[in-house]
Amino acid sequence: DIQMTQSPSTLSASVGDRVTITCRASQSISNGLAWYQQKPGKAPKLLIYDASTLESGVPSRFSGSGSGTEFILTISSLLPDDFATYYCQQYKSFHTFGGGTKVEIQ
Amino acid sequence: QMQLVQSGAGVKKPGASVKVSCKASGHTFSYTFTGHYMHWVRQAPGQGLEWVGCINPNSGGTDYAQRFQGRVTMTRDTSISTVYMELSGLRSDDTAIYYCAREIRDSSSGNDAFDIWGQGTMVTVSS
Numbered sequence: 372d373i374q375m376t377q378s379p380s381t382l383s384a385s386v387g388d389r390v391t392i393t394c395r396a397s398q399s400i401s402n403g404l405a406w407y408q409q410k411p412g413k414a415p416k417l418l419i420y421d422a423s424t425l426e427s428g429v430p431s432r433f434s435g436s437g438s439g440t441e442f443i444l445t446i447s448s449l450l451p452d453d454f455a456t457y458y459c460q461q462y463k464s465f466h467t468f469g470g471g472t473k474v475e476i477q
Numbered sequence: 478q479m480q481l482v483q484s485g486a487g488v489k490k491p492g493a494s495v496k497v498s499c500k501a502s503g504h505t506f507s508y509t510f511t512g513h514y515m516h517w518v519r520q521a522p523g524q525g526l527e528w529v530g531c532i533n534p535n536s537g538g539t540d541y542a543q544r545f546q547g548r549v550t551m552t553r554d555t556s557i558s559t560v561y562m563e564l565s566g567l568r569s570d571d572t573a574i575y576y577c578a579r580e581i582r583d584s585s586s587g588n589d590a591f592d593i594w595g596q597g598t599m600v601t602v603s604s
Contacts, residue, residue: 420590
């Protein structure tokens with residue numbers, strides 16, 4: 372099974388900050404990676420798929436990069452609406468999610 | 478706007494089974510229910526996301542995560558655009574929100590991102 376390791380698990384930041392979240396796969400997954408945002412009591416929302424493709428309707432301050440085993444989600448300038456938990460997901464071989472990164476207000 | 482509407486929350490006793498439904502509604506003209514794999518993901522209270530398995534609504538073919546093999550069954554009823562997930566032999570650690578989710582691209586092989594999610598169904602296992 373492919374394992375996904377996400378870091379950090381918690382991130383304290385302020386509005387306007389540039390934020391990066393890292394996801395590492397235990398073996399190469401090419402570009403089979405997605406990023407989701409989840410707010411309390413809500414279902415996850417797709418942000419990025421194929422490692423770097425922005426889902427329709429998602430603001431351009433979100434971007435994804437990487438391939439193989441290392442991937443990064445970047446929020447260029449944090450807005451109040453962005454405080455949430457973020458998950459990566461590999462779909463190269465079945466499906467595995469990272470442990471999540473909670474972005475909280477500093 | 479296409480959406481997935483799931484059945485309501487339930488409380489089950491250990492050892493029992495639960496069956497959760499997920500109905501696709503508000504279809505656009507270009508969307509076909511049978512064209513997109515459907516997945517089930519669960520989330521225990523305060524925990525992360527865990528993939529349970531998926532179904533091809535066209536063929537009825539399924540893939541399950543190894544840890545649920547033998548306990549989970551996914552089915553579909555194309556006449557009402559609905560998929561089902563049944564989990565048997567419930568234990569307390571099956572207490573979770575269960576989500577259905579649609580693959581983003583049609584004709585994918587079960588290996589794709591999920592673009593539309595249901596609202597979630599809370600299943601509580603308690604004696």
